[in-house]
Amino acid sequence: MAGFEGVKWATKQMKYTLNDKDFELCDADARVFAVSKSIHYGLFLAFEGIRFYCRRKDNQKLELVFLNWKQNLKRFQRGIAYNLGRNQQHLVPAIEEMESIFIRFFRSPAMLTFFGEMADLDAQGYLRPFTVDEQQSIGVTFPMEPSIRAAVCRYDRYLGEPFSGVVVPNIVRAVSVNGTGELKLGSNYLISVKAVDMAKMLDPSASTALLLDDRTHLPIEERQITEWDTSCCLFALRDGSVIKIPENPLILPSVTIQGIVVILRHKGVPVVERHLSYGELIEYMQEDQLVAICSIGTAGILNRCQKLGLTDADSKLIATHSADETHPLYAKLSEARSIYWDIYKGKAEVPDGLDLNRYPLNE
Numbered sequence: 001m002a003g004f005e006g007v008k009w010a011t012k013q014m015k016y017t018l019n020d021k022d023f024e025l026c027d028a029d030a031r032v033f034a035v036s037k038s039i040h041y042g043l044f045l046a047f048e049g050i051r052f053y054c055r056r057k058d059n060q061k062l063e064l065v066f067l068n069w070k071q072n073l074k075r076f077q078r079g080i081a082y083n084l085g086r087n088q089q090h091l092v093p094a095i096e097e098m099e100s101i102f103i104r105f106f107r108s109p110a111m112l113t114f115f116g117e118m119a120d121l122d123a124q125g126y127l128r129p130f131t132v133d134e135q136q137s138i139g140v141t142f143p144m145e146p147s148i149r150a151a152v153c154r155y156d157r158y159l160g161e162p163f164s165g166v167v168v169p170n171i172v173r174a175v176s177v178n179g180t181g182e183l184k185l186g187s188n189y190l191i192s193v194k195a196v197d198m199a200k201m202l203d204p205s206a207s208t209a210l211l212l213d214d215r216t217h218l219p220i221e222e223r224q225i226t227e228w229d230t231s232c233c234l235f236a237l238r239d240g241s242v243i244k245i246p247e248n249p250l251i252l253p254s255v256t257i258q259g260i261v262v263i264l265r266h267k268g269v270p271v272v273e274r275h276l277s278y279g280e281l282i283e284y285m286q287e288d289q290l291v292a293i294c295s296i297g298t299a300g301i302l303n304r305c306q307k308l309g310l311t312d313a314d315s316k317l318i319a320t321h322s323a324d325e326t327h328p329l330y331a332k333l334s335e336a337r338s339i340y341w342d343i344y345k346g347k348a349e350v351p352d353g354l355d356l357n358r359y360p361l362n363e
Helices: 069-082 086-091 095-107 109-121 186-202 255-266 278-286 328-345
Strands: 012-017 023-027 050-056 062-067 124-133 146-155 163-168 206-212 225-228 232-237 242-244 271-273 290-297 301-311 317-322 356-360
Touching: 012 095, 023 095, 050 069, 050 109, 050 328, 062 109, 062 328, 069 095, 069 124, 069 255, 095 109, 095 124, 095 146, 095 356, 109 146, 163 186, 186 206, 186 301, 206 301, 232 255, 232 278, 232 328, 242 255, 255 271, 255 290, 255 301, 255 328, 278 290, 278 301, 278 317, 290 328, 301 328
Parallel strands: 163 206, 163 301, 242 271
Antiparallel strands: 012 023, 012 146, 050 062, 050 124, 062 356, 124 146, 206 225, 225 232, 232 242, 232 290, 290 301, 301 317
């Protein structure tokens, strides 16, 4: 799991309480109480990652651009609902409510210098909303003072190419019966970090781990591929088609992958949505049918795995797949990534099925 590079955080953080609907701008280093259920037990820790772009229009006024961001807000909403009790569901904010508070945050006068610099640098933007319990308590209960906080940064790069990964079969990121795999919860991401640590034991150059489903009682070849440790995946085949794993309780529904799939289909690339067993992946590699495996996520958009180590049930390396950079589909994947980012910048048309949102910041 690679980190962000060239990050610069805005000097302000947003705080919005769900009980009282109080909106507040805090310093970027505003803390959570040391005595908090969010700290001690990881309760009410949901988060979201939302890519955005800030540009100057012809009149030099700043404009904020999001792509399909209502899907991000819906995903965040589901995470909030999961972390609250049945009698607290009325506190779950509506999509329009979250849109309103985040845009209010962005339009705050204290944020405009940061966004002006970002626009001048043509930088990538990242909105990180997250939830905490503001109450001073270590009781093991649902949060009594739930709030949404949000921070904003710009960055130069995330993950990037080339990168290496390893299949890690003996750790499960989420269990389907708990319904947590499709949510961005802090509890899931410790497993992601552990999986990458295991991958590095097999290949020190690995920066990511490819995970299998939770049916550990089955032979490893029958288990299905789920996702990378912190991103979804696409499989590009030699026949020119791409396989997308269907959304299911073990996979975080990626907003970015939906856009990439639309772009690929507009470019004439067949995208087949189906499950893929680990045995099939091994066969594709053995028969030289696999062009590349892609990591798809908010921060990096699309990155092609240069080298993937395949392992057996004992986590021993049995084979290595290397991407075929000469195949036409390898280049088309890169083109799809560029188009996706160019949509934010107004340099590419918005394909049917994608929703572009623009917000003036200082008019």
